[in-house]
Amino acid sequence: MSDKNIEKWSTLKEVQEYLGVGRETILQWIAKRNMPAYKVGRLWKFKLSEVDDWIRSGGADDRNAE
Template sequence: MSNEIENITSTSETSPEKWVNLEDIAEHLSVSTDTVRNWIKDGKLPFYRAGKRYKFKISEVDEWLRDGKITD
């Protein structure tokens, strides 16, 4: 993963969570970038837009996984 990703075990109060890009979140989830794009299109993944780029917070994506909101 890129250097953008920081240790997510620290609380957001001590250090803010950094944003990651589509490729990083695909690697984090062990899926292809096409799968991530499909999940975005289907509304299955929390994301933000920064211009034409997608940005993600790993903590939000992990929470969606734990809650069972991401399914194929």
């Protein structure tokens, strides 16, 4: 298996910078809007491709809020 095809895991801080939003916003999206995130010990980890797909499908859209 080639290492070139394996997407690295991103930290919460990296996702904050990538999306330009705060920590609390991301934590709320995880809790209330099913943002794709994985708990590894005490840390949240993300795949940026999954986050991109979630955003494109309207996951972060305020109009979709409960």
